[in-house]
Amino acid sequence: MLYLVGLGLSSEEDITVRGLKAVKKSCRVYLEHYTSILMAASQEELEKFYEKPVILADREMVETGCDEILRDADKQDVAFLVVGDPFGATTHTDLVLRAKQQGISVEVIHNASIMNAVGACGLQLYTFGQTVSMVFFTENWRPDSWYEKILENRKIGLHTLVLLDIKVKEQNYENMARGRLIYEPPRYMSISQCCEQLLEVDESKGTKAYTADTPCVAISRLGCPTQRMKSGTIKELSGYDAGEPLHSLVILGRQCHELELEYLLEFCDDRRKFKQDVLRDQEYFKPAPWVPPAEEEDE
Amino acid sequence: MLYLVGLGLSSEEDITVRGLKAVKKSCRVYLEHYTSILMAASQEELEKFYEKPVILADREMVETGCDEILRDADKQDVAFLVVGDPFGATTHTDLVLRAKQQGISVEVIHNASIMNAVGACGLQLYTFGQTVSMVFFTENWRPDSWYEKILENRKIGLHTLVLLDIKVKEQNYENMARGRLIYEPPRYMSISQCCEQLLEVDESKGTKAYTADTPCVAISRLGCPTQRMKSGTIKELSGYDAGEPLHSLVILGRQCHELELEYLLEFCDDRRKFKQDVLRDQEYFKPAPWVPPAEEEDE
Numbered sequence: 001m002l003y004l005v006g007l008g009l010s011s012e013e014d015i016t017v018r019g020l021k022a023v024k025k026s027c028r029v030y031l032e033h034y035t036s037i038l039m040a041a042s043q044e045e046l047e048k049f050y051e052k053p054v055i056l057a058d059r060e061m062v063e064t065g066c067d068e069i070l071r072d073a074d075k076q077d078v079a080f081l082v083v084g085d086p087f088g089a090t091t092h093t094d095l096v097l098r099a100k101q102q103g104i105s106v107e108v109i110h111n112a113s114i115m116n117a118v119g120a121c122g123l124q125l126y127t128f129g130q131t132v133s134m135v136f137f138t139e140n141w142r143p144d145s146w147y148e149k150i151l152e153n154r155k156i157g158l159h160t161l162v163l164l165d166i167k168v169k170e171q172n173y174e175n176m177a178r179g180r181l182i183y184e185p186p187r188y189m190s191i192s193q194c195c196e197q198l199l200e201v202d203e204s205k206g207t208k209a210y211t212a213d214t215p216c217v218a219i220s221r222l223g224c225p226t227q228r229m230k231s232g233t234i235k236e237l238s239g240y241d242a243g244e245p246l247h248s249l250v251i252l253g254r255q256c257h258e259l260e261l262e263y264l265l266e267f268c269d270d271r272r273k274f275k276q277d278v279l280r281d282q283e284y285f286k287p288a289p290w291v292p293p294a295e296e297e298d299e
Numbered sequence: 300m301l302y303l304v305g306l307g308l309s310s311e312e313d314i315t316v317r318g319l320k321a322v323k324k325s326c327r328v329y330l331e332h333y334t335s336i337l338m339a340a341s342q343e344e345l346e347k348f349y350e351k352p353v354i355l356a357d358r359e360m361v362e363t364g365c366d367e368i369l370r371d372a373d374k375q376d377v378a379f380l381v382v383g384d385p386f387g388a389t390t391h392t393d394l395v396l397r398a399k400q401q402g403i404s405v406e407v408i409h410n411a412s413i414m415n416a417v418g419a420c421g422l423q424l425y426t427f428g429q430t431v432s433m434v435f436f437t438e439n440w441r442p443d444s445w446y447e448k449i450l451e452n453r454k455i456g457l458h459t460l461v462l463l464d465i466k467v468k469e470q471n472y473e474n475m476a477r478g479r480l481i482y483e484p485p486r487y488m489s490i491s492q493c494c495e496q497l498l499e500v501d502e503s504k505g506t507k508a509y510t511a512d513t514p515c516v517a518i519s520r521l522g523c524p525t526q527r528m529k530s531g532t533i534k535e536l537s538g539y540d541a542g543e544p545l546h547s548l549v550i551l552g553r554q555c556h557e558l559e560l561e562y563l564l565e566f567c568d569d570r571r572k573f574k575q576d577v578l579r580d581q582e583y584f585k586p587a588p589w590v591p592p593a594e595e596e597d598e
Contacts, residue, residue: 006411008315008409008410009409011317012316013315013316013317013320014315014316014317014409015315015316016307016312016313016314016315016316016410017311017313017314017315017316017319018310018312018313020316021312084415085411085415085416085418087415087416087418087419087424088415088418088424093421093558093559094558096562097561097562097565100565108419108522110307110308110313110411110415110416110522111307111315111410111411112305112384112409112410112411112412112415113411113415115414115415115418115424116383116384116386116387116409116411116412116414116415117384117386117409119384119386119387119414120386120407120409122392125386125414125430126429126430126431126432127429128429129428129429129457130425130426130427130428130455130457131424131425133425152455156429156451156455158428158429223407223409259392259393259396260392262396263392263396266396266399
């Protein structure tokens with residue numbers, strides 16, 4: 001059996017009881033180690049908690065070396081651990097397909113991920129649109145396909161969850177060119193950097209998907225004891241120090257009801273100002289008021 | 300401390316290790332019992348697993364009787380259990396706000412919910428739009444505000460998760476009128492009924508948010524050992540027997556890539572037909588092809 005086990009968000013104890021049982025009975029345990037990190041537990045802490053070794057699986061291993069992961073999984077139990085839920089990233093459906101092709105049974109053990117736990121900010125999950133990813137801009141590579149998606153969401157009043165870039169096990173150009181397996185230290189995008197990139201792209205476009213005054217919620221270390229939320233405009237959050245990673249951002253859409261707003265006000269510096277910012281932003285993309293159809297004249 | 304603990308989707312063992320610890324040390328344990336059900340565990344099974352009584356909390360208790368739940372939670376630990384994740388429904392942010400107003404600390408322990416575990420169908424979570432709810436139609440009440448939302452999602456190529464109605468502890472009109480606390484047996488909407496209601500409303504509108512041939516994925520008992528997926532058109536699924544509850548439905552948007560389609564084909568009756576249905580449906584709402592801007596004449 002191949003177990004795909006979600007680890008949840010933060011500590012080694014965020015695994016489910018069922019997930020822990022699967023890990024305990026597996027003869028090999030892999031930890032997917034390139035799309036996210038477990039914020040409050042290291043590889044060593046996991047090994048101590050599981051009482052067995054944990055093999056780090058980087059992108060190459062998962063995308064090219066599935067065979068090693070799946071080896072003998074038709075006869076033995078193998079666990080593949082994923083931070084959050086196993087179905088956050090596409091490559092894991094690939095792993096499931098390959099397993100099935102080899103006649104290996106697969107059991108998925110779900111867990112919380114940023115995609116649903118973001119509801120902790122108080123905005124209803126029902127009113128989120130498509131999720132976007134923000135990558136580190138470099139001198140020559142400043143992808144902004146997310147801009148159109150934020151615009152699409154906001155046109156119909158929906159919030160946008162922005163997932164911030166994580167660089168784990170990246171080589172610099174020189175080491176890559178020389179084939180040296182030397183990696184840069186991991187990098188995690190901060191909320192302030194994300195907001196700066198949002199502002200930069202907004203300036204270069206004319207479509208006003210959002211403005212510097214558009215309200216957002218900054219979420220840092222979701223699910224950790226040190227979790228913090230901050231409500232503010234993009235401009236305000238571009239100067240906000242959210243502390244240790246991981247960070248995420250929610251850009252508000254028009255559909256923010258009274259109780260939700262009340263909840264967000266708990267996280268802002270100036271309640272009166274933030275409320276005004278939200279009310280003003282709700283005027284953007286507001287549908288035209290309903291006009292009753294002209295009645296036919298009686299005579 | 301008030302612990303809000305997500306129970307995940309199916310069995311008593313889907314609670315996280317951290318969540319179980321919180322339950323173990325709480326002096327009162329409430330189970331929210333009206334927005335969803337734990338599919339493979341009864342109240343008795345939970346009590347046996349936790350080794351303590353579990354108090355069922357219905358809508359009245361949560362919405363009017365927060366005081367009872369919060370009683371002494373500043374001095375003792377109280378656990379409030381929610382199927383899925385605690386932030387699926389708004390009323391729980393209300394509970395958090397009330398607790399904070401009374402100076403009670405709150406700790407949230409997240410878990411999987413349909414909102415992220417739906418990724419198990421193989422469609423990327425990034426390309427889901429807003430979620431809609433489908434309620435049981437009655438003779439006089441056939442709400443269809445979800446129709447416009449599906450249209451909005453599909454116009455920009457996004458999938459729609461449809462959550463199906465659950466009726467727990469409902470009174471019929473006679474018992475309500477006479478003030479008799481007699482409740483109807485619980486009812487759970489089936490995928491086939493949902494599809495029939497989709498077809499009925501589609502016929503009455505002219506906007507073609509979807510058609511009878513729009514491809515969907517039917518998901519039943521997500522996260523249970525008996526979990527089943529079925530890909531098919533709305534018309535086909537209106538005659539599909541998905542078995543025991545709970546059921547959910549995903550209506551596809553245009554953004555379904557090759558690997559995702561390959562995954563969905565595992566769940567259909569006729570691979571060739573379903574593939575054609577998907578390709579044909581992708582023509583709806585397709586953006587106009589990009590036309591390069593006219594170059595200025597050199598001379």
